[in-house]
Amino acid sequence: MMYVIENKPDIPFRPIVCSINSITYELSSHLKDIILPLVRKRRSTVTNSKPFVEEIRAFTVSPTDILVSYDVKDLFISIPIPYTINILQDLLYTDNTLPGRTKLNPFQITKLVSFCMMEGNFFHFQGRFFKQKGGAPVGSPLSPVLAEIFMEHLEDRAFSEANQEILPRRFKRYVDDIFVLIQSGREDTFLNFLNGLFPGTISFTIEKEVSGKLPFLDSLEIRSPDRFKTTVYSSVSQGGGTAPWGRCKVLVGRWSENGQLGGVRKPGGHWYAWGRYRPPVGANGTLNSSAA
Template identity: 50%
Template structure:
């Protein structure tokens, strides 16, 4: 057997592809799907319309004469070079995907966790979604409220500008008036394949909804209100650093607590009051906005109530309680409420509950508690907001307890850590043959190395590096390239930010502060030439297609996810 064939044979397709449908999949079909829904096929032709539109958008803030020079340079670059793509999918693989696309009785999506491709019978999926909509959390509404919400919000924002002279209100008003591609939030669900009966996790795609700009703005105002408590776990690195300083006693046990369905359980009326009080006591508020606490709280309420609707299969629904999954404002609302819950639970500190440690990341809580007191703490937490907030508990097993993406282990009187992967983890990141820019692929390598450096105790570090090399090989990364960039990253660490986090920060900052041309990954070949032409004046930033509009706005060749027309599009 050839080497490549041996590698394919060694892949665990059951981990990469979960077939819950009644249709049998051949090994070859599993092999194609196992490339992952983020795999981008090489485009057969250049999409000049999209390329021109993106270049023009990037040139809006460039001086007129210089913009014309750049247009000429880019045009000459594109017309003087013949496009000869090297296809990364064979004709047979394309035929397999088209055949799956034509089968209307099944849907293709990804799992809630683990980057696993999931196939389900459409009828079974629709039944599960219908059951979810009938749980009492949602109610049907007669028509699409998008236009009504837009007009109402324009009036509110305009009034706030007249009252406060906050310039951001002008930007939001212009965006509301002149944006033509608003879309009502859309419900799609991700199967939880690691749980019995495979329940669905509802997600509301709201990236192109009327309130999306306002939600992002409100998030920047509210975020500084949180994260100041001793119990706050900023990320896995800060958590790992802190717990390694703790000395354990024989009577101590490791226990984690988790809130069931936090977002839809948040008591919003109470949270509005908390937000208003926090803003009123914030002496730095006027540095972030000219809006007062009353204005901000009213806008938050509008987003969480008037803007909390979605559509599914042509019908419209409103969410009767809690915050929507998918809104950029929901995580900060959840954090504000959970910090208040802590204040109610421990008004005088943790000493009365025999807690040696209490660290929380949103709705995940890690504790070191005296043995026998763990159940008392669970009952106390569940008594705080009866019929609203329900905690579950997990105790250490064999001296080990997973928390976030860490596995915390007892070693005599201390704790060590290493990277934790759930049993459903597929090992699929991004196939190297995908038509992504090289810097994206390198970012995967450096991000994995950073995580090993930051999270693994010394005795587990080499074990994690071996796992990284195996994983990269399974994702078709050339061994030499992987070794080069692993070595470079080990010799040049970047502090506390992982490469992926650092890339997000740098990209967002560059887009916000500099003129950029944003190209989707499938334009990466043309984009390399464009980048060379404009490098002295503009940056070319490669971005993914926005999740909420990917199935509508991007060409079908964009990725397997698009090629297969998955849940959010096919089920409507």
């Protein structure tokens, strides 16, 4: 399965390895249910566009403010898994509600998560077995919740370690998509600070408002004199049509022996593509993390 990221430069493809029926799928799903109550409790968290739009309409805007969004480049394949598992273990040890969800203790849970994410992270493709070298597998049920754990930790570090003068006035985050209202002129300083938290591992990009407008998720934020107006936002596909949902497409096909991937047209949509992809394979049979 290919994940086509329409809102990125050059419309990159990203392969998704479906883990359904794999040896770790059921275990990963069970662990996800245990871990999920640990996250998404903070006021900065955005769960979908509707509550975000309702909240942002109440924000006041100063003439010296600028609208900015930050985004982690390739989050899943960049997550430092051992580091994130240590964060998870600390959260589990301080969770008084854990015994009500499972008989497993924090040590057992983190060992099982480690197995699913690292030791047992294999998949089968064209008669060969591969192991992802780094990051979290895109198709695993555990990956989204681990991504949220890591991003909440990064958020905590940002607000505790940054100089107060460069911190945003408003900060809302949907996983690695961050909407910020910050004093104009400080947005690049804050970007550099974010990129210094995990140098060489986590890299943020920035998008600034244009003519008082900035897209975030499926909404377009528009500045009025002291408030926000919002409208529905749809990214424009490379073929000139409008994406019928969200900001991406999923291209499903079967690889032939020469690496050709068949194109698929989404029913009712205006977008289709043909692609050529063959996973880069290391000498030891591992799949490069940038392809996972």
